[in-house]
Amino acid sequence: MSVTSRSGFMSELGLARPAAVGAILVVAIALQSTVLTKVTLLGVIPQLLFVVVISLAMLEGERVGVVVGFFAGLIQDFLLPQSVTGLTALEYTFIGYVVGMIRYYLPSQSVWMPVFVVALASAFAEGTYAILAIIMGQRWVSIGYTAKVAGLVILYNTLLTPFVYPVIKRIADRVRPERVVRI
Amino acid sequence: MYRPRRRGRLLLLAFLALSVLVITLDFRGGDGGPLERAKEITQAIVAPIQRGVTAITRPVGNFFSSIADLANLREENGRLRNEVEELTREINQARELAKENAELREYLDLDEPWYTMDAVTAQVIADAPGNYSWAVTISRGADDGVETDMAVITAQGLVGKVINVNADEALVLLLIDPQLGVGATTGERRLLGTVSGNGEGVDLSLNYVSKSEDVVLGDNIYTSNRNRSVFPPGIPIGHVSAIGGDARDPNYQISVRPAVDFTTLNFVQVLLETGSGSKEGS
Numbered sequence: 001m002s003v004t005s006r007s008g009f010m011s012e013l014g015l016a017r018p019a020a021v022g023a024i025l026v027v028a029i030a031l032q033s034t035v036l037t038k039v040t041l042l043g044v045i046p047q048l049l050f051v052v053v054i055s056l057a058m059l060e061g062e063r064v065g066v067v068v069g070f071f072a073g074l075i076q077d078f079l080l081p082q083s084v085t086g087l088t089a090l091e092y093t094f095i096g097y098v099v100g101m102i103r104y105y106l107p108s109q110s111v112w113m114p115v116f117v118v119a120l121a122s123a124f125a126e127g128t129y130a131i132l133a134i135i136m137g138q139r140w141v142s143i144g145y146t147a148k149v150a151g152l153v154i155l156y157n158t159l160l161t162p163f164v165y166p167v168i169k170r171i172a173d174r175v176r177p178e179r180v181v182r183i
Numbered sequence: 184m185y186r187p188r189r190r191g192r193l194l195l196l197a198f199l200a201l202s203v204l205v206i207t208l209d210f211r212g213g214d215g216g217p218l219e220r221a222k223e224i225t226q227a228i229v230a231p232i233q234r235g236v237t238a239i240t241r242p243v244g245n246f247f248s249s250i251a252d253l254a255n256l257r258e259e260n261g262r263l264r265n266e267v268e269e270l271t272r273e274i275n276q277a278r279e280l281a282k283e284n285a286e287l288r289e290y291l292d293l294d295e296p297w298y299t300m301d302a303v304t305a306q307v308i309a310d311a312p313g314n315y316s317w318a319v320t321i322s323r324g325a326d327d328g329v330e331t332d333m334a335v336i337t338a339q340g341l342v343g344k345v346i347n348v349n350a351d352e353a354l355v356l357l358l359i360d361p362q363l364g365v366g367a368t369t370g371e372r373r374l375l376g377t378v379s380g381n382g383e384g385v386d387l388s389l390n391y392v393s394k395s396e397d398v399v400l401g402d403n404i405y406t407s408n409r410n411r412s413v414f415p416p417g418i419p420i421g422h423v424s425a426i427g428g429d430a431r432d433p434n435y436q437i438s439v440r441p442a443v444d445f446t447t448l449n450f451v452q453v454l455l456e457t458g459s460g461s462k463e464g465s
Contacts (some may be wrong), residue, residue: 003199007350010204024246026228026229026232027232028292029229029312029336030229030233030236031236031310032237032312033229033233033309033310033311033312034233034240034308034309035236035240035313037309037310037311038240039371043383044314045310045312045386047405049312053248061191061342062191062194062195063190063191063194066191066194066195067194067198067386069198070198070201070202072223073202075225075229076312076313078207078221078225079225079229079311079312080220080311080312080313080315080316080318081316081318081346081347081354081356081360081362082312082316082346082356082362083313083315083316084209085205085206085208085218085222086202086203086204086205086206086207086208086209087206088202089202089205090199090202090203090206093195093199093202094199097194097195100191101191104195109230117354118455133315141207145275145382149314149315153314154233162296
């Protein structure tokens with residue numbers, strides 16, 4: 001028997017989950033490029049899309065983490081001017097996988113766990129992005145500015161998590177396919 | 184337990200390879216490739232939501248900032264009335280001069296100046312969603328005559344240039360982005376140096392200006408059309424805010440305060456023509 005999911009036209013086609021995830025990503029990047037560029041922390045924009053990727057990877061596991069990470073990174077790359085396209089995709093794909101894997105080893109019920117994981121993942125993401133951007137010859141990434149951005153992004157992402165994670169969890173719970181039964 | 188994890192690893196490798204492929208395609212570059220098309224599609228999907236969010240949130244933001252400004256309104260009103268009278272007088276003078284200027288230009292067969300070029304007004308609907316690049320999405324695109332490399336301005340001066348165009352939107356790289364270099368001059372029709380950005384809230388750098396040049400604090404800086412610049416000449420960039428450079432350096436280190444306030448960019452104008460340099464195929 002194959003995967004069955006809850007009622008509805010989209011879910012009958014098995015498209016409910018990809019459609020919901022796609023919509024979440026688009027709305028997240030739209031908010032990140034409008035409202036959140038005005039509500040900055042000392043001029044630094046939080047990475048809402050990244051928090052969404054981490055939340056989904058924690059909730060759904062490494063395979064969803066990989067796919068969502070790739071497409072989220074790609075959307076962000078496509079909307080950034082003249083940066084190295086594919087760099088964010090590469091990074092989010094890897095982080096999506098790692099977060100999806102380490103969830104097997106974490107106490108899942110703790111409300112602090114998503115906050116902790118987002119903080120760690122943000123630190124890793126900001127650091128590697130700066131290093132990769134320098135290696136690939138992106139112009140002007142000064143150490144001082146990078147350090148300031150990294151610190152504030154980690155803080156801002158962490159502060160957003162208690163608001164973002166529960167919303168993503170509710171949507172994910174609704175569109176998750178029912179348990180696979182093999183006979 | 185092992186099989187799903189192995190499948191996860193394979194999936195990871197496949198998508199990492201896909202990312203590397205995208206990076207390779209990007210490095211090989213070229214206009215009109217599959218990446219350009221994908222960028223346009225992404226922009227077209229996200230833009231309507233950005234427009235919606237901006238339409239809802241901007242009035243709220245404006246409302247709060249007007250409450251904060253209430254106390255200063257009376258004083259500002261008086262100041263503005265004086266300014267209107269002064270400007271009206273200046274406009275009358277300028278009209279006479281413009282007429283004279285147009286006649287002389289025709290006589291000397293010069294290019295059209297930027298302030299008489301056709302322009303479309305556009306609203307800023309979104310900013311770049313990252314902390315390492317500075318760009319805005321505007322509400323006009325190819326359907327309105329906007330093309331890549333066109334100059335974007337406000338009444339104060341140069342904002343940036345169009346780097347990507349959709350049917351209904353365009354992406355504008357801002358003057359404060361370090362990736363945009365703009366040929367600059369003090370007003371004479373020759374190249375002085377190149378202005379490049381250092382991010383928001385930081386003055387621009389005017390590079391490659393030899394110490395033999397005569398530059399003083401407060402000098403106005405304009406775009407130059409020399410050195411294959413895409414910008415029409417004479418658009419205000421800003422003014423010299425600091426001059427430095429150590430004794431051994433043959434060049435000055437000059438800071439330029441931009442004429443445009445990039446923190447409150449709401450409406451901009453796109454000049455529907457590019458500078459003379461682009462015609463030479465830059």
